[in-house]
Amino acid sequence: MWELDPRRLFQRLRYQQVASIDEVTGSPGVGQKAVQRKGRLYTLTHLSISFFCLIGSISFFFNKYYHQVSDDKCVRRFSAPSPALEAVELEWMTFNDVFQPDEYSGYPSATSEKAWAALWDFGAFTVPLDSLAGLNKSSMTGDFRLVGSGPDAGVGGLLEGAHQIHCLNLVRQFIYRDHWDYSQLPSFSGGDKTRRHHVDHCIETLRMVFACQSDVTPYYLATSQRGTVESRGLPHKCRKYPMLVDWVNAHSVFDTVE
Ligand SMILES: *[C@@H]1O[C@H](CO)[C@@H](O)[C@H](O)[C@H]1NC(C)=O
Numbered sequence: 001m002w003e004l005d006p007r008r009l010f011q012r013l014r015y016q017q018v019a020s021i022d023e024v025t026g027s028p029g030v031g032q033k034a035v036q037r038k039g040r041l042y043t044l045t046h047l048s049i050s051f052f053c054l055i056g057s058i059s060f061f062f063n064k065y066y067h068q069v070s071d072d073k074c075v076r077r078f079s080a081p082s083p084a085l086e087a088v089e090l091e092w093m094t095f096n097d098v099f100q101p102d103e104y105s106g107y108p109s110a111t112s113e114k115a116w117a118a119l120w121d122f123g124a125f126t127v128p129l130d131s132l133a134g135l136n137k138s139s140m141t142g143d144f145r146l147v148g149s150g151p152d153a154g155v156g157g158l159l160e161g162a163h164q165i166h167c168l169n170l171v172r173q174f175i176y177r178d179h180w181d182y183s184q185l186p187s188f189s190g191g192d193k194t195r196r197h198h199v200d201h202c203i204e205t206l207r208m209v210f211a212c213q214s215d216v217t218p219y220y221l222a223t224s225q226r227g228t229v230e231s232r233g234l235p236h237k238c239r240k241y242p243m244l245v246d247w248v249n250a251h252s253v254f255d256t257v258e
Pocket of ligand 1: 136
């Protein structure tokens with residue numbers, strides 16, 4: 001509707017000037033006045049369009065070069081699709097370099113077993129069917145556990161992070177197997193060979209997890225006053241694990257056995 005032809009714009013502007021001279025010299029006709037008004041409207045419109053284009057270009061430039069991409073967008077870009085992504089929040093965290101025994105370490109006790117279980121032993125959540133393609137599963141080949149129906153239909157899924165902690169816990173329990181009775185645990189069922197196989201599988205899993213995630217945080221070495229070389233941790237960008245635990249517990253659709 002509005003043509004942005006600069007030649008026409010200037011023609012109109014020139015015409016408008018002629019009309020205003022007419023006005024000073026005497027009596028412009030009714031038709032001339034209408035043309036004058038139209039010309040003014042035309043100029044105003046073009047100026048407004050130019051103004052908005054200028055503002056648009058400037059904001060586009062700032063958006064492109066100065067816009068901070070949100071953590072949420074980055075997390076989604078660097079993760080497999082998962083409903084749990086909505087619970088991911090990041091924080092800077094420096095790991096404790098000076099080892100202080102805590103409830104997770106040392107000889108097993110009821111307290112340590114409970115603390116470890118709270119890190120991984122929770123139910124499955126619903127993975128929506130339409131996210132399966134993004135997980136390289138285009139068809140339901142019958143090996144999924146279906147949950148829900150209609151628009152809420154999906155398949156049951158566990159949090160991989162929790163599965164990995166389960167593996168670390170199993171390695172810990174295997175180390176301390178002579179100090180605590182783990183015989184009732186499903187992971188300890190089967191013979192000695194089965195148990196070792198499970199532990200080996202867990203070590204393999206953890207090796208791949210560390211390689212896959214390859215934390216690039218520099219781990220620098222410092223020489224102490226006594227001349228010994230000590231390592232010093234630097235802040236890591238971490239996901240807030242307790243928030244994920246809360247999310248999984250709030251979205252649990254069925255309990256699982258290890
Ligand atoms: C995706 O699935 C196909 C078919 O099962 C498989 O061949 C391929 O290796 C998978 N891709 C990845 C990245 O795992």
